[in-house]
Amino acid sequence: MQSIRVTQPAELLATVPYILGFHPSDSLVLIGIRDKRLHFAVRAELAECRTHPQSSARHLAAVLVRQEVDGAVVIGYGTPEHVNEVTAAMRRAALDHGIPVVDVLRVTNGRFFSVDCPDADCCPPEGREFRPDTSFIAAEATLAGHVALPDRATLTRSIGAAEDPDGELSRATDRAESRLIAILEQIGGHEDLVVTSTQLLMTALDTHRRGQFLNEDDATWLSMVTLVTEVRDVACQLIETRPEKPHIALW
Known part of the structure; x- marks a missing residue:
């Protein structure tokens, strides 16, 4: 994908489907950052991470280390009950491996929540609604010929x-x-x-x-x-x- 400037969580979240090729759900997504640029992204099934949260987090943190990133964003897609333990374990594992965590985000029912932002005006407790398909990120990606399929199953079928x-x-x-x-x-x-x-x-x-x-x-x-x-x-x-x-x- 051509270089796109991302300055807000909603913009980053709108970029993720075009990196993965589909809109994630019930997923843990890690964004690796190097020199203030998105360098690497990896996705894991949330259900698998919930079954073994500590070992899954250590495994994924090791992937980040080998990619030589200097920061990471942790994103959980799912309900708070399913996401929070997994993203907390991922944050600890990243920090244990010396990787600063820039933000921890949760996406639930079309709204996103920032764990780290203390400003209620910026990140209200009820979250912020976002529609990645209607963002300028989606417009630029589509213009460049990139596609984000509805889900992983659609990607598999394609x-x-x-x-x-x-x-x-x-x-x-x-x-x-x-x-x-x-x-x-x-x-x-x-x-x-x-x-x-x-x-x-x-x-x-x-x-x-x-x-x-x-x-x-x-x-x-x-x-x-x-x-x-x-x-x-x-x-x-x-x-x-x-x-x-x-x-x-x-x-």
């Missing part, structure tokens, strides 16, 4: 075939998501991901140029990694500089 009667597509998506997190946990993982994903893009185009197709795991993985800004930028550059037909077949 990857590959429209029908998934045996659930293999859902399992492939889960494998790709786990693989992505595992790579990003490693030191230098983000940079390695961009390099290997660029190679996969080239291979995929060559495959489709020959009239062949990627297998389900490779196709799902390619769809997953193009959520990473640098990989998506490479894909756009290739569309502009390579013959059109393989791109149509691939995407």
